[in-house]
Amino acid sequence: MDFEKRIKDLLDARKDKQEYRQLSLQSYPIDLTSNDYLGLSKSAWIKNKVSESYQKSFQRNGATGSRLLSGNSQYIESLEAKIADFHHGESSLIFNSGFDANLGLISTICRGENDVIIYDELVHASIHQGIKLSGVTGVLFQHNNVADLEMILKQNAHANCFVVIESFYSMDGDKAPLKDIVALKQKYQFELIVDEAHALGIFGQQGRGLCNEAGIESDCLARIYTFGKAMGTHGAAIVGSKILTEYLINFCKPFIYSTALSSHNLWSVEHSYKFILKNDIQLVKLNNIIEYFKYIFEHQKWVELIGVGPVFGLKIGDAKSTREMAKRLNEHGFDIRPIVYPTVARGSERLRICLHSYNTKDEIDMLFKVLKEMHL
Numbered sequence: 001m002d003f004e005k006r007i008k009d010l011l012d013a014r015k016d017k018q019e020y021r022q023l024s025l026q027s028y029p030i031d032l033t034s035n036d037y038l039g040l041s042k043s044a045w046i047k048n049k050v051s052e053s054y055q056k057s058f059q060r061n062g063a064t065g066s067r068l069l070s071g072n073s074q075y076i077e078s079l080e081a082k083i084a085d086f087h088h089g090e091s092s093l094i095f096n097s098g099f100d101a102n103l104g105l106i107s108t109i110c111r112g113e114n115d116v117i118i119y120d121e122l123v124h125a126s127i128h129q130g131i132k133l134s135g136v137t138g139v140l141f142q143h144n145n146v147a148d149l150e151m152i153l154k155q156n157a158h159a160n161c162f163v164v165i166e167s168f169y170s171m172d173g174d175k176a177p178l179k180d181i182v183a184l185k186q187k188y189q190f191e192l193i194v195d196e197a198h199a200l201g202i203f204g205q206q207g208r209g210l211c212n213e214a215g216i217e218s219d220c221l222a223r224i225y226t227f228g229k230a231m232g233t234h235g236a237a238i239v240g241s242k243i244l245t246e247y248l249i250n251f252c253k254p255f256i257y258s259t260a261l262s263s264h265n266l267w268s269v270e271h272s273y274k275f276i277l278k279n280d281i282q283l284v285k286l287n288n289i290i291e292y293f294k295y296i297f298e299h300q301k302w303v304e305l306i307g308v309g310p311v312f313g314l315k316i317g318d319a320k321s322t323r324e325m326a327k328r329l330n331e332h333g334f335d336i337r338p339i340v341y342p343t344v345a346r347g348s349e350r351l352r353i354c355l356h357s358y359n360t361k362d363e364i365d366m367l368f369k370v371l372k373e374m375h376l
Helices: 003-016 044-057 074-086 098-109 125-134 146-155 178-186 210-214 242-251 263-278 281-297 319-331 361-373
Strands: 091-095 115-120 137-141 160-166 190-195 222-226 236-240 311-315 337-339 350-354
Touching: 044 263, 074 091, 074 236, 074 263, 091 098, 091 242, 098 125, 098 160, 098 190, 098 222, 098 236, 098 242, 115 125, 115 146, 125 137, 137 146, 146 160, 146 178, 178 190, 178 210, 236 242, 281 361, 319 337, 319 350, 319 361
Parallel strands: 115 137, 115 160, 160 190, 190 222
Antiparallel strands: 091 236, 222 236, 311 350, 337 350
16 A cells, blocks of 8 residues: 555645645734634733742642543642532533543443434534544434424434534534523433533623523533633533543543643633633623624625624635635734635635634724725
8 A cells, every 4th residue: 555645645635625724833913713712811810820829839840640640639629629610510520622521521421322412513523523432323403403403302212312512603603592402301301412612701601601691501411611712721621410520530531541731721720710700801892892893794795794703704605715815814914714624514615703802993994994805
């Protein structure tokens, strides 16, 4: 086998379709692409608090092992208890990333011969990978379509059903109909898993997420809260029952066999939570710029926009045009990235716009001015 030729052919095919990915060190002054919605990655207050913790409590740079070996500590268990309390859950378990948490949770709890995973067609790649690793049947339902979900639940009434959704979808920028989905539990037996990655910090009471906003926290088997978005740091936590945590500690391979997060990372998580608990100024700024963006858009009917904010999508429809438009916006100082297949379906290629508390009205005005000049 000529392995290098095989992978070169695959790469060349992707280039031909304008779907080739590559890393870049290029940066642009106007951030409309990162997930740092509240600007917490730049927070001087969090930086100083983490430094204080580092000075007072430093023991080692790395965790030195998995949680079941040398990586556990009283501090991380205390932090998990605080996270569970914040999110009104019995227990929480910290993972190294949201990807690890989703993949580990779904591949571990769904493993029975009669199990079926029913998932929204737009869920994150980590959920798809978890379904594949679980080895059980996966059935998708149309995005946010409760009627389609109910039909599939009816068809699988004999099975142990797990419904897996996101509360806020980061590519379409829309919310799941959480209350309507939970209402189906009165007629059908299923367990609900909700990924709150892009909702933490910006929705719900003091940033507790959309499950909190909808009042359905207790209706979920598990909720996944990722720290790499609005929290401005890294890692994730699965919030659920104590017995779920015990089960994951015993059977979840991404947890069992991964080196634990460093103390510095954990301090960042703790102080990010403290920030959103005590301060709402960044969220107020974010909501103000979202409303201004929507107001300006109302006068720009020549472009198709999806999303409710802080994530929006300008639909273009093909990879080549999307990449070209992104490049032209980059030349004007806007950090906007093209989103193409396989991240989104072919024909739904778009420019993804993420708003932040530090974006300004002048930047929004300039963006729409440039777009209009491009005759979008």
